[in-house]
Amino acid sequence: MQSPFLKNALIYRSNPHYFKSEIDYLGFSVFETNTNGQYQGTFLHPDMKRFVPDEKMTAFREKIESAAEILCKALKKTVYAMEHRGFLGIDALIFKHEGKLKLQPCIEINSRMNMGILAMFLENKIYPMQLEIWTLLWKFRKV
Numbered sequence: 001m002q003s004p005f006l007k008n009a010l011i012y013r014s015n016p017h018y019f020k021s022e023i024d025y026l027g028f029s030v031f032e033t034n035t036n037g038q039y040q041g042t043f044l045h046p047d048m049k050r051f052v053p054d055e056k057m058t059a060f061r062e063k064i065e066s067a068a069e070i071l072c073k074a075l076k077k078t079v080y081a082m083e084h085r086g087f088l089g090i091d092a093l094i095f096k097h098e099g100k101l102k103l104q105p106c107i108e109i110n111s112r113m114n115m116g117i118l119a120m121f122l123e124n125k126i127y128p129m130q131l132e133i134w135t136l137l138w139k140f141r142k143v
Helices: 054-075 079-083 115-123
Strands: 010-019 022-033 039-044 089-097 100-110 132-135
Touching: 022 054, 022 115, 039 115, 054 089, 054 100
Parallel strands: none
Antiparallel strands: 010 022, 010 089, 022 039, 039 132, 089 100
16 A cells, blocks of 8 residues: 555565465566555556666665565465465555665565466566556446
8 A cells, every 4th residue: 555655656566476385486566556545557567767767777676576585485484384375465665765765575465366466477468568557447337
C-alpha cells in the first residue's frame, strides 16, 4: 500500500515460489495502487527510468535482489517452509527520503498466486520493448 506521505514511491512485489520445501526467487514486478492503497494494475516491462536514474540502475537492481535473497533465507525458517507449497508475493516499497532511495522490503506476504506473478508470465508473451499495464476492470451493475 502506498502511503500518501511518500512522494514518488515505487511499489513492487518479490515473487518467490516454494516447491518441495525449496524456495526459488522468480523475480519482481512493479504495480500501482490508488490513494487508498488498493491494487490498480501491474506494469509489464516497466520503464524503471521513471523511478531510478540510469547511473543508479545497477545498484538499484542489486539492492532489490539482495533484499529478495535475505527474505528468502528468512522465509526458510518460518511455517511457510514447512507447510506452504506454491507462490508467494511479498509486497515492498521503494521511496525517496531526503533525496535518497530507501527500501522497505516487506510490507506484507500474500501466500497465493497473485497479479504480479501472472504479469511476469505475461511479460514472456509480449514484445519486451512494449510497456503495458495489466489491470482488472469491473463494471458495477444496478440491481
